[in-house]
Amino acid sequence: MPKAVEIEIDRVIRRALEVAATPPQKRTEVPIPRWTLKRLVVWIQDRFKIDCCRDTVRKVLKRLGFSWKKARKLLNKANTNKRSEYLEILKGLMQDALDNDHLLVFMDEAHIHLDTDEGFGWSVKGERLWVSSCSPGLAKVSFYGVYIYNLGQVRLFPYDVANGLNSIEVLAQIRAEFPHHKITTIWDGAPYHRSQVVKDEAQILNVNLQPLPAYSPDFMPVEHLWQWFREDLTYHTCYERRADLIEQVQLFQHRLNQTPLDVSDRLWVTSHLEPNEEKLRVSS
Secondary structure, eight states: OOHHHHHHHHHHHHHHHHHHTSOTTTOOSOOOOOOOHHHHHHHHHHHHOOOOOHHHHHHHHHHTTOOOOOOOOOOTTOOHHHHHHHHHHHHHHHHHHHHHOOEEEEEEEEEEESSOBOOOOOOOTTSOOOOOOOOSOSOEEEEEEEEETTTTEEEEEEESSOOHHHHHHHHHHHHHHSTTSOEEEEEOOOTTTSOHHHHHHHHHTTEEEEEOOTTOGGGOTHHHHHHHHHHHHTBTOOOSSHHHHHHHHHHHHHHHTTOHHHHHHHTOOOOSOOHHHHTTSTTO
């Protein structure tokens, strides 16, 4: 491949990456379709009148320092200033947790269907990877996931639905388990989290509520718990009954709580902003 063509390939791909990461409010040009090997082969032929195959293009891309990756969404509506303010509050809470045994609790909800999550897995070359499905119905369990930062432990509470009343019940269960601790619960801004009845009951329970800034799931370590949950319990596995899933979740919780250092490592808490990410947000 001529050097001039490689330089142009490098330029168009880097430009496409910049446009893809730019919020539509700041975009000054039409979005560029994702560059695939097939699309690059056609483009090289049209632009430079050079015939090549996908393998050649793949080698060029590798030589230029590119690799094929799964994209990650960046919520561009998140406000960088509010995110920074939250992290300052979080630093104080984490220090208080270490110095004064102030219990720091992160809480999030997930709706887990009984059907299998497909995911990737090893299979015999040349054969399809089949996994049994209980049919993609609506049957699911709403779990409240709780990460107790001080202890490196988790709690998982199953419910039919996530709502204000069940949120209060989970807060009450945490308070019952730790009756003498100062407790702060960090969760997102779901409408039922912000309801007055939940705020009033939290005050009665003497539980301080700290909301995450909007559009900031990256600040919620329980998101890592849900990924762990799916890897261990729902990838390539379906459940006939809700009770079967709940039973496995209880065993999963017990297993995790035997190794708090592993839990703390896996459920890491974001405590700083990444400048290269924040500059891509609308508010920056």
